[in-house]
Amino acid sequence: MRVFIDCDPGIDDALALAYLTADPDVELVGVGTVFGNNSVDVTTDNALRLLELYGRPEVPVARGAERPLVQEPSLAESVHGANGLGDVELPAPAGSPVAESAAELLVRLARENPGEIDLLAVGPLTNVALALALEPRLPSLLGKVVVMGGAVQEPGNVTPWAEANTSNDPEAAERVFAAGFDLDLVALDVTMKTVAPGEWLDELKTLPGERAGKTAAFLDFYYGWYSSVFGVRQSAMHDPLAAGILLDRSLVTRSVDRPIMVELKGEYTRGLTIADLRPFSSAEGAERPPATLVQEVDGDAFLKRMMDALR
Numbered sequence: 001m002r003v004f005i006d007c008d009p010g011i012d013d014a015l016a017l018a019y020l021t022a023d024p025d026v027e028l029v030g031v032g033t034v035f036g037n038n039s040v041d042v043t044t045d046n047a048l049r050l051l052e053l054y055g056r057p058e059v060p061v062a063r064g065a066e067r068p069l070v071q072e073p074s075l076a077e078s079v080h081g082a083n084g085l086g087d088v089e090l091p092a093p094a095g096s097p098v099a100e101s102a103a104e105l106l107v108r109l110a111r112e113n114p115g116e117i118d119l120l121a122v123g124p125l126t127n128v129a130l131a132l133a134l135e136p137r138l139p140s141l142l143g144k145v146v147v148m149g150g151a152v153q154e155p156g157n158v159t160p161w162a163e164a165n166t167s168n169d170p171e172a173a174e175r176v177f178a179a180g181f182d183l184d185l186v187a188l189d190v191t192m193k194t195v196a197p198g199e200w201l202d203e204l205k206t207l208p209g210e211r212a213g214k215t216a217a218f219l220d221f222y223y224g225w226y227s228s229v230f231g232v233r234q235s236a237m238h239d240p241l242a243a244g245i246l247l248d249r250s251l252v253t254r255s256v257d258r259p260i261m262v263e264l265k266g267e268y269t270r271g272l273t274i275a276d277l278r279p280f281s282s283a284e285g286a287e288r289p290p291a292t293l294v295q296e297v298d299g300d301a302f303l304k305r306m307m308d309a310l311r
Contacts (some may be wrong), residue, residue: 001247002027002116004106006064007239008036008123009046011080011222015240015306016122017047018215021054022309023247029109029117031061032102036123036168037076038084040066043123046084048093053214057095064102065126068169076164079225086221088214103130110141120246121176122148122239124165129172132179145181148242149173150260150273151188152293162271163188166262170271174262180289184252185260186245187273187293191238194299196306198223198233204310212310237306244302245294254296259288 003026007013020026031051033044044063051059067073081087098105106127109117119142121128132138149165150173156162166173177183201223204216219235226235245251256277263272275293 001025001118002029002113003118003120003246004030004032004109005120006032006034006102006106006123006127007047008034008038008043009050010037010043010084010123010239011086011218012237012239013037013122014046014050014085014215014218015237016120016243017050018054018211019240019243019247019306019309020120021051021056026247028056028059030105031059032064032106032127033061034064034102034123034127035066035073035075036165037080039075040064042084044097045093048095048097049090052093052095053090054211060098060105061095062100062102062105063097065130068124068126069129069171071169074158074168079222081221086218088217088221090214102127103134106131107135107138110138111135114141115143117142118144118146118246120146120243122165122242124168125149125172125176126169129169129175132175139180139182142181144246145183146186146242146246147176147183148186148191148239150185152273152275153277154188154192156271157188159271161269163273166273167271170262170264173273174264177260177262177291178288181291183291184245184255185291185293186242190294190297191241192236194237194241194297194302195230195234196237196303200303200307201235204307207311215310237302240306241297241302244305245297251297251302252294253298255292255294257290257292260291260293261288
Protein backbone atom coordinates (compact mmCIF):
# COMPACT_ATOMS: atom_id res chain seq x y z
CA MET A 1 0.00 0.00 0.00
CA ARG A 2 1.46 3.37 -1.05
CA VAL A 3 0.36 6.37 1.02
CA PHE A 4 0.88 10.14 0.90
CA ILE A 5 -0.08 11.92 4.12
CA ASP A 6 -0.95 15.62 4.25
CA CYS A 7 -0.79 16.76 7.86
CA ASP A 8 -0.13 19.51 10.41
CA PRO A 9 1.82 17.80 13.24
CA GLY A 10 0.30 18.08 15.91
CA ILE A 11 0.06 15.36 18.54
CA ASP A 12 -2.65 13.28 16.85
CA ASP A 13 -0.81 13.72 13.52
CA ALA A 14 2.22 12.22 15.27
CA LEU A 15 0.13 9.17 16.19
CA ALA A 16 -1.08 8.87 12.59
CA LEU A 17 2.55 8.87 11.42
CA ALA A 18 3.40 6.27 14.06
CA TYR A 19 0.54 4.10 12.82
CA LEU A 20 1.59 4.29 9.17
CA THR A 21 5.30 3.80 9.76
CA ALA A 22 4.72 0.73 11.93
CA ASP A 23 3.09 -1.25 9.10
CA PRO A 24 5.66 -3.07 6.95
CA ASP A 25 3.11 -3.30 4.12
CA VAL A 26 2.85 0.50 3.86
CA GLU A 27 5.18 2.52 1.65
CA LEU A 28 4.99 6.11 2.81
CA VAL A 29 5.78 7.94 -0.44
CA GLY A 30 5.60 11.51 0.87
CA VAL A 31 4.51 13.86 3.63
CA GLY A 32 2.97 17.25 2.90
CA THR A 33 2.73 19.80 5.69
CA VAL A 34 0.25 22.59 6.21
CA PHE A 35 -0.60 25.26 8.79
CA GLY A 36 -3.19 24.26 11.36
CA ASN A 37 -2.08 22.93 14.72
CA ASN A 38 0.83 25.33 14.40
CA SER A 39 2.53 27.42 11.71
CA VAL A 40 3.72 25.55 8.63
CA ASP A 41 7.33 26.19 9.64
CA VAL A 42 6.73 24.34 12.90
CA THR A 43 4.63 21.54 11.38
CA THR A 44 7.27 20.94 8.69
CA ASP A 45 10.03 20.76 11.27
CA ASN A 46 7.89 18.42 13.38
CA ALA A 47 7.23 16.11 10.42
CA LEU A 48 10.97 15.74 9.85
CA ARG A 49 11.63 15.08 13.54
CA LEU A 50 8.79 12.54 13.79
CA LEU A 51 9.90 10.58 10.72
CA GLU A 52 13.33 10.24 12.31
CA LEU A 53 11.78 9.20 15.65
CA TYR A 54 9.63 6.59 13.92
CA GLY A 55 12.45 5.23 11.79
CA ARG A 56 11.55 6.61 8.35
CA PRO A 57 13.92 9.55 7.74
CA GLU A 58 14.12 8.79 4.01
CA VAL A 59 10.49 9.80 3.36
CA PRO A 60 10.34 13.15 1.48
CA VAL A 61 8.72 16.02 3.37
CA ALA A 62 7.30 18.94 1.38
CA ARG A 63 6.36 22.24 2.99
CA GLY A 64 2.84 23.31 2.06
CA ALA A 65 0.47 26.21 2.53
CA GLU A 66 1.12 28.71 5.28
CA ARG A 67 -2.41 30.16 5.24
CA PRO A 68 -5.94 29.33 4.01
CA LEU A 69 -7.21 30.22 0.54
CA VAL A 70 -9.33 33.13 1.79
CA GLN A 71 -9.31 33.80 5.53
CA GLU A 72 -6.66 34.20 8.20
CA PRO A 73 -5.30 31.01 9.84
CA SER A 74 -6.24 29.97 13.38
CA LEU A 75 -3.63 27.86 15.17
CA ALA A 76 -4.10 25.42 18.07
CA GLU A 77 -1.13 25.87 20.39
CA SER A 78 -3.33 25.48 23.47
CA VAL A 79 -4.29 21.97 22.34
CA HIS A 80 -0.90 20.77 21.08
CA GLY A 81 1.61 22.89 22.98
CA ALA A 82 3.81 25.75 21.83
CA ASN A 83 5.95 23.41 19.70
CA GLY A 84 3.03 21.32 18.44
CA LEU A 85 4.21 18.19 20.24
CA GLY A 86 3.07 18.82 23.78
CA ASP A 87 6.25 20.82 24.51
CA VAL A 88 8.26 17.59 24.29
CA GLU A 89 11.60 18.26 22.62
CA LEU A 90 12.87 15.94 19.88
CA PRO A 91 16.38 16.15 18.38
CA ALA A 92 16.80 18.62 15.52
CA PRO A 93 16.21 16.79 12.23
CA ALA A 94 19.14 15.76 10.08
CA GLY A 95 17.00 16.09 6.94
CA SER A 96 15.30 19.06 5.33
CA PRO A 97 12.20 19.61 3.18
CA VAL A 98 12.34 18.95 -0.56
CA ALA A 99 12.26 21.86 -3.00
CA GLU A 100 8.72 21.10 -4.23
CA SER A 101 5.68 22.37 -2.38
CA ALA A 102 3.33 19.81 -0.83
CA ALA A 103 0.80 20.31 -3.64
CA GLU A 104 3.49 19.93 -6.31
CA LEU A 105 4.90 16.76 -4.74
CA LEU A 106 1.44 15.18 -4.46
CA VAL A 107 0.61 16.02 -8.07
CA ARG A 108 3.92 14.71 -9.41
CA LEU A 109 3.66 11.44 -7.51
CA ALA A 110 0.04 10.96 -8.62
CA ARG A 111 0.94 11.60 -12.27
CA GLU A 112 3.90 9.21 -12.12
CA ASN A 113 1.91 6.48 -10.34
CA PRO A 114 -1.72 6.77 -11.52
CA GLY A 115 -4.13 4.87 -9.30
CA GLU A 116 -1.37 3.56 -7.03
CA ILE A 117 -1.23 6.16 -4.26
CA ASP A 118 -3.78 6.67 -1.49
CA LEU A 119 -4.07 10.00 0.30
CA LEU A 120 -4.56 10.52 4.02
CA ALA A 121 -5.45 14.18 4.72
CA VAL A 122 -5.56 15.06 8.43
CA GLY A 123 -5.06 18.84 8.40
CA PRO A 124 -6.76 21.78 6.70
CA LEU A 125 -7.34 20.80 3.07
CA THR A 126 -5.51 23.75 1.54
CA ASN A 127 -2.72 21.68 -0.03
CA VAL A 128 -5.21 19.25 -1.58
CA ALA A 129 -7.25 22.12 -3.03
CA LEU A 130 -4.07 23.65 -4.48
CA ALA A 131 -3.11 20.26 -5.95
CA LEU A 132 -6.55 20.12 -7.59
CA ALA A 133 -5.91 23.52 -9.16
CA LEU A 134 -2.60 22.24 -10.53
CA GLU A 135 -4.07 18.95 -11.75
CA PRO A 136 -7.87 18.78 -12.20
CA ARG A 137 -7.55 15.05 -12.98
CA LEU A 138 -6.28 14.36 -9.45
CA PRO A 139 -9.44 12.47 -8.34
CA SER A 140 -8.84 9.90 -11.09
CA LEU A 141 -5.07 9.75 -10.48
CA LEU A 142 -5.29 8.96 -6.76
CA GLY A 143 -6.66 5.80 -5.20
CA LYS A 144 -8.51 6.07 -1.91
CA VAL A 145 -8.71 9.40 -0.07
CA VAL A 146 -9.43 9.47 3.66
CA VAL A 147 -10.04 12.87 5.26
CA MET A 148 -10.19 13.60 8.98
CA GLY A 149 -12.37 16.64 9.30
CA GLY A 150 -15.83 18.04 9.72
CA ALA A 151 -18.67 17.56 12.16
CA VAL A 152 -21.99 16.44 10.67
CA GLN A 153 -24.15 15.18 13.52
CA GLU A 154 -21.91 16.23 16.41
CA PRO A 155 -21.00 19.70 17.69
CA GLY A 156 -17.91 21.37 16.31
CA ASN A 157 -14.74 21.81 18.32
CA VAL A 158 -13.82 25.39 17.36
CA THR A 159 -17.34 26.79 16.92
CA PRO A 160 -20.71 25.24 17.85
CA TRP A 161 -20.88 23.93 14.27
CA ALA A 162 -17.39 23.65 12.81
CA GLU A 163 -14.48 21.24 13.25
CA ALA A 164 -10.94 22.66 13.26
CA ASN A 165 -9.58 21.33 9.95
CA THR A 166 -12.67 22.31 7.97
CA SER A 167 -13.10 25.61 9.79
CA ASN A 168 -9.48 26.57 9.10
CA ASP A 169 -10.09 26.52 5.33
CA PRO A 170 -13.76 26.03 4.44
CA GLU A 171 -13.20 27.00 0.77
CA ALA A 172 -10.53 24.33 0.37
CA ALA A 173 -12.71 21.67 2.03
CA GLU A 174 -15.67 22.56 -0.18
CA ARG A 175 -13.54 22.21 -3.32
CA VAL A 176 -12.18 18.84 -2.21
CA PHE A 177 -15.60 17.43 -1.27
CA ALA A 178 -17.02 18.52 -4.63
CA ALA A 179 -14.19 17.13 -6.75
CA GLY A 180 -15.23 13.49 -7.02
CA PHE A 181 -12.50 11.71 -5.05
CA ASP A 182 -13.16 8.19 -3.79
CA LEU A 183 -13.38 9.73 -0.33
CA ASP A 184 -14.10 8.56 3.20
CA LEU A 185 -14.84 11.35 5.69
CA VAL A 186 -13.81 10.57 9.27
CA ALA A 187 -15.51 13.36 11.17
CA LEU A 188 -15.90 14.29 14.83
CA ASP A 189 -19.01 12.09 14.69
CA VAL A 190 -16.72 9.08 15.20
CA THR A 191 -13.41 10.53 16.43
CA MET A 192 -14.95 12.10 19.54
CA LYS A 193 -16.41 8.69 20.41
CA THR A 194 -13.18 6.77 19.77
CA VAL A 195 -11.35 7.69 22.94
CA ALA A 196 -8.29 6.22 24.63
CA PRO A 197 -8.92 6.03 28.40
CA GLY A 198 -6.28 6.86 30.96
CA GLU A 199 -5.51 3.17 31.42
CA TRP A 200 -4.52 2.96 27.73
CA LEU A 201 -1.92 5.70 28.22
CA ASP A 202 -0.70 4.03 31.40
CA GLU A 203 -0.10 0.82 29.44
CA LEU A 204 1.70 2.75 26.71
CA LYS A 205 4.07 4.18 29.32
CA THR A 206 5.17 0.65 30.26
CA LEU A 207 6.37 -0.16 26.74
CA PRO A 208 10.14 0.00 26.18
CA GLY A 209 11.82 2.16 23.57
CA GLU A 210 11.85 5.77 22.47
CA ARG A 211 8.99 5.26 19.98
CA ALA A 212 6.53 4.51 22.77
CA GLY A 213 8.17 6.74 25.37
CA LYS A 214 8.18 9.96 23.36
CA THR A 215 4.66 9.35 22.06
CA ALA A 216 3.41 8.80 25.60
CA ALA A 217 5.02 12.11 26.56
CA PHE A 218 3.19 13.88 23.71
CA LEU A 219 -0.04 12.33 24.88
CA ASP A 220 0.41 13.46 28.49
CA PHE A 221 -0.12 17.04 27.26
CA TYR A 222 -3.03 16.02 25.00
CA TYR A 223 -4.76 14.10 27.80
CA GLY A 224 -4.43 17.14 30.01
CA TRP A 225 -6.30 19.27 27.49
CA TYR A 226 -8.93 16.64 26.67
CA SER A 227 -9.60 15.89 30.33
CA SER A 228 -11.08 19.39 30.56
CA VAL A 229 -13.33 18.55 27.58
CA PHE A 230 -14.53 15.10 28.71
CA GLY A 231 -14.32 15.62 32.47
CA VAL A 232 -12.34 12.37 32.81
CA ARG A 233 -8.80 11.33 31.91
CA GLN A 234 -9.12 10.27 28.30
CA SER A 235 -8.27 11.53 24.82
CA ALA A 236 -9.91 11.53 21.41
CA MET A 237 -7.99 9.80 18.60
CA HIS A 238 -8.77 11.92 15.55
CA ASP A 239 -5.95 11.50 13.01
CA PRO A 240 -4.74 8.01 13.91
CA LEU A 241 -8.29 6.68 13.56
CA ALA A 242 -8.36 8.03 10.00
CA ALA A 243 -5.02 6.30 9.37
CA GLY A 244 -6.43 3.06 10.75
CA ILE A 245 -9.47 3.26 8.48
CA LEU A 246 -7.30 3.93 5.43
CA LEU A 247 -5.23 0.80 6.11
CA ASP A 248 -8.16 -1.44 7.06
CA ARG A 249 -11.70 -0.53 6.04
CA SER A 250 -13.08 -3.36 8.22
CA LEU A 251 -12.73 -1.01 11.22
CA VAL A 252 -15.80 0.81 9.85
CA THR A 253 -18.99 -0.82 11.11
CA ARG A 254 -21.52 1.68 9.70
CA SER A 255 -21.34 4.32 7.00
CA VAL A 256 -23.50 6.10 4.44
CA ASP A 257 -22.76 7.50 0.99
CA ARG A 258 -23.94 11.08 0.58
CA PRO A 259 -22.78 14.29 -1.08
CA ILE A 260 -20.81 16.34 1.45
CA MET A 261 -20.89 20.15 1.46
CA VAL A 262 -19.35 22.96 3.52
CA GLU A 263 -21.21 26.12 4.48
CA LEU A 264 -19.25 29.18 3.33
CA LYS A 265 -21.58 32.14 3.92
CA GLY A 266 -23.43 31.65 7.17
CA GLU A 267 -22.83 34.31 9.80
CA TYR A 268 -22.84 31.69 12.57
CA THR A 269 -22.43 28.46 10.58
CA ARG A 270 -19.41 29.12 8.32
CA GLY A 271 -17.37 25.91 8.18
CA LEU A 272 -20.34 23.65 8.97
CA THR A 273 -20.06 20.25 7.24
CA ILE A 274 -23.37 19.13 5.74
CA ALA A 275 -24.61 15.76 4.51
CA ASP A 276 -28.22 15.03 3.54
CA LEU A 277 -29.01 12.20 5.95
CA ARG A 278 -32.78 12.09 5.43
CA PRO A 279 -33.96 8.46 5.20
CA PHE A 280 -35.43 9.00 1.74
CA SER A 281 -32.40 10.90 0.44
CA SER A 282 -30.19 9.19 -2.13
CA ALA A 283 -26.80 10.03 -3.58
CA GLU A 284 -27.98 8.66 -6.94
CA GLY A 285 -28.58 11.42 -9.43
CA ALA A 286 -27.17 14.12 -7.16
CA GLU A 287 -25.19 16.86 -8.87
CA ARG A 288 -22.28 16.39 -6.48
CA PRO A 289 -20.47 13.02 -6.36
CA PRO A 290 -21.11 11.21 -3.08
CA ALA A 291 -18.51 10.61 -0.40
CA THR A 292 -18.64 8.02 2.36
CA LEU A 293 -19.46 9.41 5.78
CA VAL A 294 -18.09 7.08 8.46
CA GLN A 295 -20.69 6.77 11.22
CA GLU A 296 -19.50 3.97 13.53
CA VAL A 297 -16.19 2.15 14.02
CA ASP A 298 -14.74 -0.71 16.06
CA GLY A 299 -12.94 1.48 18.57
CA ASP A 300 -11.57 -1.37 20.68
CA ALA A 301 -9.91 -3.01 17.67
CA PHE A 302 -8.42 0.31 16.61
CA LEU A 303 -6.98 1.08 20.06
CA LYS A 304 -5.35 -2.36 20.19
CA ARG A 305 -3.75 -1.76 16.78
CA MET A 306 -2.61 1.71 17.83
CA MET A 307 -0.90 0.24 20.87
CA ASP A 308 0.74 -2.43 18.71
CA ALA A 309 2.02 0.27 16.35
CA LEU A 310 3.91 1.84 19.25
CA ARG A 311 5.49 -1.33 20.61
